[in-house]
Structures are given as structure tokens and as C-alpha cells.
Amino acid sequence: MTDTFQLDGAPVPFEPGQTVMQAALAAGRYIPHLCYHPEFKPHGSCKLCTVKVGGRTTASCTMPAEAGLNVESNIEELNALRRTLVQMLFVEGNHFCPSCEASGNCQLQATAYELQMMTPRFNEFYPDRPLDGSHPDILLDYNRCILCELCVRASSEVDGKHVFALAGRGITKHLIVNARSGLLKDTDMALTDKAMQVCPVGVILQKGVGFRVPIGERRYDQRPVSAQALDDAPRQAGVGGGCTACEGTS
């Protein structure tokens, strides 16, 4: 018999080793997220998937599922906090959706719609982040980075290349390329890399193909991010927890 926990008052079955996020998505229940990706170890950094368990807040992507947990997620208190987090992400970078080639395919934009964000609300930072167009096939637009580290994880864990890393601390934290010149052309990054496929926003771009997909056929044109995430969920059913945040503690 499969164990279950309660998510917003309804039971969610889980396999041993699954996190709350994994079990919820596998059961067709969406919890907003950005840094979580079903093919990678949970990271717990964007905090968008924060839920309440027994009255305390925790990241659902790193929280191991346990029988009898009482998890609250889709409540206005948490959705308001998530909206605020997304609003802060928008103003920290330079996110100009109207002319962004990732528009319609962007998980940040889609999540903002999902959370009914109507305005960034906070003062824009307008950081100065020059583009890196040095690579013949790939362009890096750092303006849109949300520090999810999916490219860092993909490049190291799947591609074995360690092309990307985060540098700096706090508000100065930023994405860098592991080359003495700091330029992508001096790495062995290639179009076929997994790191090309995982950016949830519009930082890592194949050159010259922007806007090739017409409006109406882009990833989030037809179905919202909550439905798309559930479409991807069955693939994660067999993936073990492997939660870096709690390895060695449970």
C-alpha cells in the first residue's frame, strides 16, 4: 500500500525517496517553481515552491515526502509571497518581454501569468549586463538570468563541461563562464549540450533563430505553465529524491 500525505486537503501518494514537489507533480498537482527541473537534483534556491508543512514554511522541492504530512500550497498567503518573489526577479534583471525572443516560451513569464502578476511593483534595478556574442552559434544575454543554476547543473552533471558557474555573493551574485577571458567562445560549449535546453528564461540562446516560432505555437501560448509542468511530470515518476539539501540528514 502506497503512503500518502495531504496537499491542500487532498491525499497525494508518494514513493519512498520522493520529495513533496515530485509526488505532487506526479499526482497531477502543480506547485509553482522555477529552479526545480524534473531531470535534475532539487536545488531549493528560488523558493517559489515554498509550502507550509505543519504551519512552517519549507521548499517543497527539497522537502522529503512523509506519510501523514499536512501540506498547504495553493493558499492566498503563499501565492502572495510567490508573486512578490517573481516581482523581485523581474526588477533585479532586465526583463523586457515585448522584445524578448523567449517570450511565450519563458517559464518566468508564464509563472508570472500563473500567479496573476500584473506589474513588477518594485523599482527596477536596471543592472548593466553586457551580452556575450563571442561564440559563433550561441548568445548569452545575462540580462535575464534568475540564478536558478540549471545551466550550471546541466553543464556539470550531464555535459561534463563545467561551462557555467555563479560568482559573487548576495545582490552581486551573477552567472559567469568558466574561461580566463570570461567569454563563451573560449569554452567547449556546443549547441548539442544539455545546458542549451534547460534555461527557463532567455539567457542561453541559439543565434539567429529567435522568433522563428509564430505566436500561438509557443510553449505557453496554448496551455499555462501549470498544465505544462504536469505534462512533464510522468517522466519524473522514477527519479529518486537525491535531494542535495537533505542528503546525509535523513
Added chain:
Amino acid sequence: MTLDLETAAHPENLRRVAIEPVSRVEGHGKVTLLLDENDRVHQVRLHIVEFRGFEKFVQGRPYWEAPVMVQRLCGICPVSHHIAASKAMDMIVGATLTPTAEKVRRLMHYGQILQSHALHFFHLSSPDLLFGFDSDVAKRNIAGIAAAYPEMAKRGVLLRKYGQEVIRITAGKRIHGTGSIPGGVNKNVSIEERDYLLKDIEQMIAWSRDALVLVRQLFEQNLDLYNSFGRFKTHTLNLVREDGALDLYHGGLRARDMDGNTLFDHYDYRHYWDVIFEDVKTWSYMKFPFLRSLGPEQGWYRVGPLSRVTQCDFIPTPLANQARKAFMAFAGGSVAGATMGFHWARMIEMLHAAELIQELLHDPDLQGSELVSKGQRQERGVGVIEAPRGTLIHHYKVDEHDQIVRCNLIVSTTHNNQAMNEAIRQVAQQYIDGRKLTEGLLNHIEVAIRAFDPCLSCATHALGKMPLQVELLGVEGDVLSTLTRSADGAFG
């Protein structure tokens, strides 16, 4: 020429009257008049008071982003910038368009011409034309038109809607779509979409013909007024097809002087800077283009529907060509040189666009699957089209990293800058000089500006030349520091 009214010799004792904002035009502008104690006019200027700066902030962006980014200049004719930038990027990627790509773009552009011209005539200008230039200001607007002429107002709305639907189907959205990309388009027109548009095209053509009947009647009823109002002689500039036909999407540059003599013809627009240059004045964010061979004082010119319709050899659709002949022959051909002739020419083009849409919708190339092409990569790209308001030039330089390093936009309204100033100076002399000012008299100035259908927001890019003063204020409103830049770019 009334350049003497540009700057008063002794402005210090003159009374300043401002029309701010100029209404029923796209964007924000103002007109200032300097009058003496006898209400004599000493200075008249059309000022563009907003600053956009797209030429600057497109720098550093990847070239394929330009067609989508720069169209944000405008919400009325974004398709013009979308396509002009795409044409420039076609050069950058070395593309020769497939028939499907060119025809889908043309369809998008003609939808744009249709909706923009309908908007201008029915929504913005018809209140002046139908009620009178100095009629009751409370009714002189689109709401007044809807009350007095409901059927006409409805047609204006539906013509515009049809044009917007053409844009939606070809570009993905009614405003700010993404259909045109470097080297082609990102979608074709399906059979279902084609049939949807075909359903109403006959009606659009019929309504466009009716609009021409109306505009002719207005000229017949007000011939002396319309013929003389803000009239001035000017050179002209526009694109023409190889055979001299009107072509709104592509062609060579034709410039004629004010007496109709050809200055250059079928000029390759990829080298436009050899024949056109831009002057800058300290009192406007909008530049003043001129024909190099004639210099800044004498070389200014007019673009737009009136130039296109009068300077082309013929219009390649039957009904519009017939309408052109009637226009050119009307009142001994005199209306073809009148500022108010813009309205008539605009309606001829609206009919032309509707005919072209019908023609294209029957073309099976619209359903083709070859959408994009590319060839030898180039460093420089120039795209020119005839936008609703006139010749539109986009010019980009792209570096080896695929990033834009230089951009120059000469927008239709910018070409008409000096011509609009000329028109309002003529009107000021004709109607205002020496008279007691009334709202109706001041509206005459706006009527002259509206004839050009200016898009003032598109046209403001004199970066680095405009004198600026930036003040840093403390919480109490006290000035903490001041930075001033003079007209020569020096900071102080």
C-alpha cells in the same frame, strides 16, 4: 518659403501662445506662436516634446531582435518598422526572399496601410472635414462623428478592424506581432485564414470607394479653402517600382523638385546617405532631413500619400489607378499640390491596399512552406518601405558577434518635419496674422499638421544633439547638482 518665421528676430517682447498638446495626431507635440501686441505672427514652430532614443538602446542587441524591438516605436503602424527592420536584416543574413515570404510580408503591410489610413481619415480628420475647421469644439471629435454620421463612423471602425485582422493573421497579433523575421517570415497563411479574410474583402473595397466619393464631394464643396489652405511648393521623395508604378513595399527612390523635374530616379536605397542627409535644430528632438544636392535650406521635401500618388507613373490596381487619374485631373490638377490633397491621396491608397489584399488572397504562394532563406552574411543592412505616412528608412551595422553596433532610423514623419513647419507657418500667415486668437483659428494650425498624419512618437531620435539639463533634487525639492549639455554636445 517662410523660413523667416522659424526664429523671431527679437523674441523678448513677444507674447507666446502654445497649442499643447496637438490633438488627434499620433504621439505628442506642441506648436508655439510668438505674437506682437498687434497679433502679428513672428515665430511658428512645431515642437516634438518626447524623446524615444531607439537608435541608441538597440545597440548591443542581437540583430534578429531588431524587427520585434524597434516596432515598439509605435502602436499605430508598428508593422512598418517591423518590416523595414526585417528588410535591413534580410541584407545582414544575405537572404533573397522566397515568394511566400515576400507575399506574406506584403499582405501584412497592406493590412497596415488599410487600417492606418482608415484610422486617420475616419477617426482623426473627419471631424474637421465634416463639421468645419472652426466648428463647435465639443462636437469636433470621433464621438461627434458617431452621433451625426453613425454609418460612416461604423465603416471607419470596421475598415480598421479588417486591416488589423490581416495583421493578426500574418504577424500573430494585431499590434506588435512577430511574423516577419530576418530572411523571411515565421508563418504562411492557411486556407482557413485566407477564406476568413476573403469573406469581407469585397465590402472593404466598396467602402473604400465610397470614402473616395465622400472626399471628392468635400473638395467640390470647399474647393477654394482646400486648395489654398497651408499650400506651399515643395520637393518630393518616394519609392517607385522599376516600371514607375506605386509600390509600397519595395522599389527605388524617386526625388522631384518643386517644379516636377526629376532630381534622381530608381536610386538604390542601400546608399541613401549619398542623397539624403539630416540636419539638427536645437529646439526639436526631431531631425530635419534634406536632399544633399540642394542643401539644408533648400533641400527639404515632402513624403507620404500625396507624394506617392502624384509622383508615381501609375497605380497597378485598376480601381485605385482610375481614382488617381480623377484626382490628378480634378480642378485642373491643382489639388494634387495642395496640403489638403493628402486626405484624397490617402483614400486612393486605402482603396489600392484593399485591392492588393484581394489580389494576394487569391495567390497560392501564400500557402507555401518555404518561409526563410539566407546567404552570405553582411555587415550592413538597409531596409526602406513606404509606410502609411511616407518613406521609412532603417539602417543597421552588425558586428562579428551578431550584435547591432549602429542604427539610424529616418522615419516618415521626420522627412516631413520641415514641410509640416512650412504648412503651419503658411496657415499662421493666412489665418492668424493680425487677428484675435480663437480656439477655432488655432485649430487651423492643427488641421494643417493632421493633413500629414504625423506620428510624432516615431520621429524623435536626435540623440546627442539636443540641449539638456538634468537636475538632482533633494527631498525638500532643493537642487543638489545640475548637469547641462549644450547643443554641440559639450557638458557643463
